[in-house]
Amino acid sequence: MTAxxxxxxxxxxxxxxxxxxEVARLKAEHGLQPGLAVVLVGDDPASQAYVKxxxxxxxxxxxxSVTHLLPGDxxxxxxxxxxxxxxxxxxxxxxxxxxxLPGHLDEMPxxxxxxxxxxxxxxxxxxxxxxxxxxxxxxxxxxxxCLMLIKAALGDLTGKHAVVVGRSLLVGKPVAQLxxxxxxxxxxxxxxxxxxxxxxxxxxxxxxxxGRPRMIRGDWIKPGACxxxxxxxxxxxxxxxxxxLGKTKIVGDVNYKEALQVAGSITPVPKGVGPxxxxxxxxxxxxxxxxxxxxxx
Ligand code: NDP
Numbered sequence: 001m002t003a004x005x006x007x008x009x010x011x012x013x014x015x016x017x018x019x020x021x022e023v024a025r026l027k028a029e030h031g032l033q034p035g036l037a038v039v040l041v042g043d044d045p046a047s048q049a050y051v052k053x054x055x056x057x058x059x060x061x062x063x064x065s066v067t068h069l070l071p072g073d074x075x076x077x078x079x080x081x082x083x084x085x086x087x088x089x090x091x092x093x094x095x096x097x098x099x100x101l102p103g104h105l106d107e108m109p110x111x112x113x114x115x116x117x118x119x120x121x122x123x124x125x126x127x128x129x130x131x132x133x134x135x136x137x138x139x140x141x142x143x144x145x146c147l148m149l150i151k152a153a154l155g156d157l158t159g160k161h162a163v164v165v166g167r168s169l170l171v172g173k174p175v176a177q178l179x180x181x182x183x184x185x186x187x188x189x190x191x192x193x194x195x196x197x198x199x200x201x202x203x204x205x206x207x208x209x210x211g212r213p214r215m216i217r218g219d220w221i222k223p224g225a226c227x228x229x230x231x232x233x234x235x236x237x238x239x240x241x242x243x244x245l246g247k248t249k250i251v252g253d254v255n256y257k258e259a260l261q262v263a264g265s266i267t268p269v270p271k272g273v274g275p276x277x278x279x280x281x282x283x284x285x286x287x288x289x290x291x292x293x294x295x296x297x
Contacts, residue, residue: 001223003263006153008145013274015148021283023239026289027039034289035064035092036120036281040100040271041079042072042230050278051098057278063285064091072102081112092122093124094130094285096272099170117292120284123169127159133178138284142209143174145276146228149247150205153265158183165189165253166209173231196220208253213222218258226265229254230273 005229026032040051051067058065068082075271079097086095095114101107111119116126125231130137143156143233150157180186189199200206200220206227208216209282213233221227231253236243252269259266290297 001252001261003260004153004265006149006226006228006265006267006272008149008272008275011148012279015276015279015283016057018049019060019279019286021255021288026286026295027062028096030256030292030295031297032289033062033091034286035066035089036094036096037086037089037092037283038064038096038098039068039070039079041074041105046137046232047098054096054278054281058127058229058282058285062284063282066092066253066259074102074108076105079110083110085105086115087115087118091174092118093289094118094281096121096281098259102130105152117277118288119133120281120288121170122174122284128169128174130183131174131181134181138288139178140170140286141280142171142230142273142277143178144280144284146175146207146230147178148272148280149276150226150228151182154205159185160204161202162183162205162207163187163189163203165193165196166207166211166230168209169288171209172207174255175209175230179205187211197242201282210253212253213240213251214243214253214255216254216259218255218262221259223262224264227254227259227263228273229256229267229269231269232274271291 055067095118111123115123127137162179165175167190176186197220209230215270229252234248237247
């Protein structure tokens, strides 16, 4: 058996197209141009690439887009002053501060300053709480993207057993809440979980959000399960000659080759969950702009 590949890019393209059409409508009918501000502290190459792509995609969708690139030694006070300015700027409807921040900075006060209305990454306690309470919220982008891909692959999720490996505020916890809201029975696993392979083997839907390359092996997967690999890990090439040249590639948290033989469906890394994150960010920004302007829908 070979698993069906769940490609994120076509779904993400469709969402970006819908966002662009909605932006055009908002401009024409309401004179409203949704605005997204992305803030990056430091010069991590991967984060720079994500931030660049967020700026490009939001401009391509017709949105107002600003990017703030701050040096790695930016102080907490300087970062907070910038975010407070953006929070007060009526042309900006969504603010994303690229995480993780350098170690000397504390992310929670920054997220607090963004405020729930412009928190397009769904990290503010009000949005996290509204998600748990089943109320309308801005929900974290990657988890929303995961759920869209799972529904595209499986349709109705009622009664399915979902195992989420990882319990971060950014990915694991909101994914689990979204699966619960979709009537799955949800198990959350983490670094202290006992006998993780057995827990994973009980999953109809297995979401891996760990940050450990190829940790989930093929024999941890129930035959026919839907596997969503959120992990983005940079590792040396398998080929020793290329590895010796220092060449690296991106792999997920799941051993893809092994999983392909067991799973019913699986997201590749890259090009699985990754493209969904940016698409949902644009979607969330439009949603935030409409709510701030009092436009229904
Ligand atoms: P975090 O480091 O914040 O969380 C990792 C989680 O994995 C923790 O809950 C940790 O458990 C758990 N974990 C660590 N080691 C083990 C282990 N050996 N067994 C079981 N659980 C373990 O990471 P994030 O949630 O932010 O990101 C996870 C992955 O997803 C990363 O690779 C990241 O790059 C990727 N990512 C991808 C995105 C995309 O767009 N595709 C977006 C965001 C993230 P504990 O809580 O006990 O420490």
